[in-house]
Amino acid sequence: MSIDRRTLFVGALAATAALPVMARAATAPVIAPRDPAETVDLWPGTPPGAPAALPVERLEERSAVADRPDRIITGVARPRIVHFTPDRPNGAAVLIAPGGGYRQEAFDNSGYQVANWLITHGYHAFVLIYRLPGEGWADRANVPLADAQRAMRLIRQRAARHGIDAERVATMGFSAGGHVCSDLSTRFATRCYAVVDAADRxxxxxxxxxxxxxVxxxxxxxxxxxxxxxxxxxxxxAALEAAHSTDRTVTPQSPPHFLVHAxxxxxxxxxxxxxxxxxxRAAGVSVDTHIFAEGGHGFGVSRIAGLPVAAWPELWLGWARRTGLA
Incomplete structure (x- = not known):
């Protein structure tokens, strides 16, 4: 049976009707900002495929509200994961890829804010600051994926010291970071870099x-x-387009997916x-899909109040429990 967009939207509304009153009221989660516990570099020394002159990292603040930063980062020469820890851990972790059109990374709106929401529900959260493909790196189209693969492996290598179940490490991504997320989920076994150390096993x-x-x-x-x-x-x-369109690289081994779009x-x-x-669906992979009429782009977890998309965080939490992540 084919399912059109209207059917998907109705399904999302039906799911929303079953949520607690707070979620139905279309409010954004209350997110208390918290400092990260640690930052871990992905690569020892210079990352692979580096240009002769490394990019120069720059931060730009776009917010005019003092207590709500909205910084973007460019010139990523030191890819890394920024680790936020929960007070009451549930043993699971999420790797978060911020968006920014592959020309920058909005690491507050679609990174740190998401991490601060996740830790209130018991998840270890790792924000991925990945290399930007247009900044001179060799094999540019695989650079973000290489960083995501390396990040996932490092989280698993370090899992025991943080009380994380090394199997229960999920990924989440927004906009171009959503491409990083789905690329990792469909091409996790693609060799994008030479083995560095034991983590790469x-x-x-x-x-x-x-x-x-x-994306x-x-x-x-x-x-x-x-x-x-x-x-x-x-x-x-055409071959390069196909190789990096993640709808064309799905396999039956891809993990369960949760999709949100307005x-x-x-x-x-x-x-x-x-x-x-x-x-x-064609590959037989479980997928939970939520298409909303309103929400625009870049809503994350902080720009959703009063909109249908305000339901998505609670929907994800329920899906994560059903999937066995939590």
């Missing part, structure tokens, strides 16, 4: 994946043009999530 396959308003396809008909150009370069051929997203068309959903 570990699996990079996530336990489950949540691409949120994700998925490199097909010009629905691609986010900026992400496509930064990832693939100015004139990619139909009024004017930046990344909702068809990206719909194509990924169709590919996952």
């Amino acid at each position: 570990l699996s990079a396959r996530p336990f489950c994946a949540a691409p949120i308003y994700p 998925v396809s490199m097909d010009l008909a629905i691609a986010h043009p900026g992400s496509r150009e930064k990832l693939l370069g100015p004139n990619p051929g 139909e009024d997203d004017a930046t990344v068309p909702v068809e990206n999530s719909l194509r990924l959903r169709a590919a996952l």
